[in-house]
Amino acid sequence: MRQGLHEDVAAVVIGLAAVVLALAVTWAARPAEEPGSRDRHPKGWPTPLAATVGTPGTWTDQPLVAFHGKGGGLAITPTLLGMGWVVLVGGLGTLLTGGSLRRFLLGGCLLAVLACLAYVMASQKLVKYYNLEYPLWALAVGLFVGNAAGVPRWLAPALVGEFFIKTGLVVFGAEVLVSRLLALGLPGLLTAWIVTPVVLVTTYLFGVHLLKIPSRPLCMTLSADMSVCGVSAAIATGAACRARKEEISLTIGLSLFFTVIMMVAMPPTIRAMGLDPIVGGAWIGGTIDATGAVVAAGESLGKEAGEVAATVKMIQNSMIGLIAFAVAAYWAGWIDRDPGGPRGTLAGEAWRRFPRFILGFLAASLLCSWLHSQGPEQALWVEGATTGFTAKLRGWLFCTGFVCMGLQTNFRELAPLLASGRPVVLYLAGQALNLALTLAMASLTFGWLFRKAVEP
Template identity: 55%
Template sequence: MPDANSSPSEPVSQNQISRKNISDDWLAIICATFILIGSLACVVVSTTSAASETGEVAVTAVNPLAQWIGKPAKWSSSPLGAFSKTDDSGALSWGPLWATLGSFALLSGLLSLAIRFRDGRGSGVRFLRGFAGVFLLATFSYALAEQSVVKAYNLEYALWALMVGLIISNTIGTPSWLRPAVLTEFFIKTGLVLLGAEVLMSRLLALGLPGICVAWIVTPIVLISTYIFGQKVLKIESRSLNMVISADMSVCGVSAAIAAAAACKAKKEELSLAIGMSLSFTVVMMVVMPLVIKAIGLDDVVAGAWMGGTIDSTGAVAAAGATLGDRALEVAATVKMIQNILIGVSAFGIASYWVAYVEKDAEGTRPGISEVWKRFPRFVLGFVAASIIFSLLHSFMEGGPEIVGSMIKGSTKTLRGWLFCLAFVSIGLETKFSELIPYFRGGKPLLLYLAGQSLNLILTLLMAYLMFGILFRDFIAQ
């Protein structure tokens, strides 16, 4: 069909049809690829140029984007402190403000071009107008999270972004001009492909078998057990809600929930409910778990593995691990990264199960195997590809660890954070409490989450103690 700006008699080209068929998954992969290639190229060119100027064989990797891509800074008394900083001489600069605006310029330009390419004339402008508003809300959320007292309690930007969106949606309602840019899945899928570049296979090798056992054995056991518990014991009517909560709680929180929701075609209200519970319990766990660990005197390495396998958010894992020391932080973050690899595996497994056993007609006929491929979240392919490619660059490219590390730290990780923050704001803007009430009926979703997380905590602690405290204790201590 012609787009809104074309006349009825205007022929539609094959290019227009093919563009309309580009899903959020492929568009996310394309946008993330541009960011990754562009960031890597900037670091390589700048580092090579610095080496030629100094005449040194090896120099520190330079990321020229680092000063132009950023987010609000930590502040205490005045919110203006989130966008300015004072150097040792007392001079005031607006570096954080320019870096925030730089992030907006890059993301708005790239994403609006992508939407314009896919949806046709006028769509890019509508998206850009709405994106400015959503980005402003994300900036406000980031600034709230960076307040010194708030930051001390590890209340991360994701929680504030969700709350900001929810307040607007459930009071004045989401304005119509914002809606073209309320693209939750597009934002988070693009961010997840960028996350793939951070999940380096070298981290898997660093902890080897003990890390794999904690992340890859316990996780599927908890996912399957929680799903069966929800169906057989709690009798949850919506299988997709049951599965999304199970994947969210057992694998790695929001990222796994998005992949699971795509694989089983869950409703957006079900996804919002799962993510809301995940974020709420993440805040509680990252505060309570370190206190419990210190009270019982658990070894730091075992404690790190326990937190890495149970706390949903990667950022929350790092924050909780840091309270116990550098060694606990390293083990916790590494176990979580290993667990993140299961996003693709779990998505494929859920899609296969849904096609083979859930979506049958009255006569028991099941869809063909091709339906698994149609159902499989394509953005997971981008996540896996980015992980493999940048792991190879990290390991085999000259100066790989410094170059890839500078690329991630100076640009892609920051942009990934913005995309996640935009996604959480969008989730809030799309969610009304009145639509969530039916899913809370009887308290079954909450009971499912509590039961599954309890099982997760127990099994992960036992596996972490067995692997890191007994079988491989001497090897890890070296």
């Protein structure tokens, strides 16, 4: 095999190239009229790249409808191009890391087809409207094919799931905008920046020391998923602390299961408690794992609650870069340290083990955050590039990464993790703490401390 780049470095190179490409193409096609008008461009400037990376649409009982365009006719090209990006990114990664492109191609095409199948399953109307996101179906498709038919030898060179996830994370960095943190002022900051780290650390320590779960990465992945922003946080922190495939799969399964329950149960509970809708919205935003489910539950309470819930969740979303960096640094500096190994400085040892793709993730986040903060036009530029292209590209990369994980996971390896029941207890205990602390903080900040007096 040719000597190539380290997988992390290849992920950073390709991921940052995709972000720069998105920004450059969106800038080149910037609108001539009112480029700074949010009313005219509510999701940012339209980018020509959006047409190159589509996903299957919503369908009810005819899966082929997933490939219909807005006019009703068959429009499969954007989805085929999305699958093409998977093969392109995987092929480039194989070349950069010194592998054989010829050996990757056939398997890469099959992975893209399986990822498309997972997207089709996730876009069925019932599945979509109850927040059963594509990572769950990507894992399920991989597990089913891998366990029903096995994995042929020719597919093995394409099973670079970690590379797809790491590249997806670097691309994902473009969406993690630090400037979003201030969207709801001090009440939003306090709710997100005090409760979230407290719940994250407490749940992790509870899992490690009281429940004595043997895997620290599982405790961290589960805690971050539950306290920050669901599946996206599980992917970022799971990669940062090198959690095993089975551990990330288990976390995502648990998270989506409880998210559906909370999405359905929280709005009537808030109504029954007689909570103010703004406090209820902030409570929902700070506790339900997945962004889509937060908005769904918030909107069930009312328009105001929905808007507050979505904005609080967005502030929490913005923390993921910092948390992934902190987890990676903690793991590199303390957890992965070899007591019998050669002694170096702590910083030097930590740097040697630090996962380099996290730096790419942070670089993309800082670049786009800086651009986004430069003015209304730049904000719409970044939003157009991310919502129109990078968000969909990283979706395909994550989806393919999870298909690989499923293919490489044996059902039997999941059994011991589930049989003990301790991950479920950890999730429930952490979520109970999260619910209590977030309710207290939301009532304090949104309900009392920063609330303007109502004029009689």
